[in-house]
Amino acid sequence: MQKIYNIASQFVQAALPLSGIFSEKMKLFVRGRKESFSILKNNIQPGEKVIWFHVASLGEFEQGLPIMKVVKELFPAHKILVSFFSPSGYENKKNASIADVTVYLPLDTPGNARKFLDLVNPSHVIFVKYDFWPNYLYELQKREIPAILVSGGFHRSQIFFKPYGEWMRKSLKSFDHFFVQNEESKGLLGSIGFTNATVSGDTRFDRVAGQLEMDNTLDFAPVFINGKQCIVAGSTWPEDEDLLGDFINSCGEEVKIIIAPHEIKPEKNRKLKERFSGAMLLSEANSTILKEKRLLIIDNIGMLGKLYSYADVAYVGGAAGKTGLHNILEPATFGVPIVIGKNFDRFPEAQQLQKLAGLYSAATKEELSEVMEKLLQQKDFREKTGMIAGHFISSGKGATAIITSFIKENYVKSS
Helix, strand or coil, rough: HHHHHHHHHHHHHHHHHHHHCCCHHHHHHHHHHHHHHHHHHHHHCCCCCCEEEECHHHHHHHHHHHHHHHHHCCCCCCCCEEECHHHHHHHHHHCCCCCCEEECCCCHHHHHHHHHHHHHHCCCEEEECCCCCHHHHHHHHCCCCCCCEEECCCCCHHHHHHHHHHHHHHHHCCCEEEECCCHHHHHHHHHHCCCCCCCCCCCCCCCCHHHHCCCCCCCHHHHHHCCCCCEEEEEEEEHHHHHHHHHHHHHCCCCEEEEEEEECCHHHHHHHHCCCCEEHHHHHCHHHHHHHHCEEECCCCCCCHHHHHHHCCEECCCCCCCCCCCHHHHHHHCCCEEEECCCCCCCHHHHHHHCCCCCCEEECHHHHHHHHHHHHCCCHHHHHHHHHHHHHHHHCCCHHHHHHHHHHHHHHCCC
16 A cells, blocks of 8 residues: 555656646645755755654644744754645745744655655654654654654544554554544544553644733724624635625624635635625725725735634634634634534534534524524623633643643653
8 A cells, every 4th residue: 555655646746737737726835845855955954953843734833833832942952844735834834933944845755755854854853733644754763753743633534543554554653652632532543552642632722822912903903893793704715705695794784794714815805895795805994994894804814813802703714615614713712702614523622612502503594694693682692602612712721731741851851
């Protein structure tokens, strides 16, 4: 199976340039990887100490960030390298100050893995959540480079737990320790012989809880809201906007709506603006017009976390379609009740918060309108739901401290 995987990886690497013709995202994916090795050569000198973090995308970067901050303090003489798999993560965070070097991870071929590790030669490696690449992991084993997994999430459908997954199970031997989000993940690892796992929880709880200590002021927000109730719909995709559409059109002037789409593209923003009456783009705003409008479309990035602090109700996108639910913890940390779409089976934090009644799922436009109207009209219900969401965050903190303790105990003295 590993030989087939490697042949397939080589084929994908050869064919990828063609895919860039048809997709802007794939163009970034291909072009960025062409630059990875030169970025490493120019920014990491032979003999320099490096700690390598690998994340799949933006959400995993946020999970890794609390650990990156700790590592930067514990290892001041080391450079921090962050690699991304996806363009949405890399393009958003390529200039993040926490990292000394940021690159796309070259595709998982044996040659790329060897070349990457020859250039980086990390003293320690930290993978976040689930982005497992067997050739990189095998090469780490050969070189005896210590590695851990943080905020790990395992589910039964993964190849590790299939009869034909022996070759992938072997790659997990690269990890000194697994810090996983829940007992299910720990149990699944135990079922295939890995007992070096700790249920630490999700580092995102620590990350979003820190948002409360930051300055979340956005000057335009109170001007737009103007003392009225406000719904913030964050990281929305077209399926989410379809689900929300009837409710938005039926809202009166006493409800203000802010939409922060996941993809910031001028043509999509223009169509979204045309779809709803009383809508405007933030880039077109001034204080006079803001007060008059009922729907504001955010056409830049980086402010969604702060926007949730102004919400009476939050809608979090991704679950109305199949793209994947976005971060529900950001609004929850502000004690804001949350509404999402129906597809969230692989998001345990959403399932947990739904069971606690701090989050509601809507499968249809009618269900969406019903729960939104109830949250807006019934103050006690809204406040109780938001309180549950806020408590969910405060009770979930602590993963960073558990992982930090392990790093101090096992890695600091050896570096």
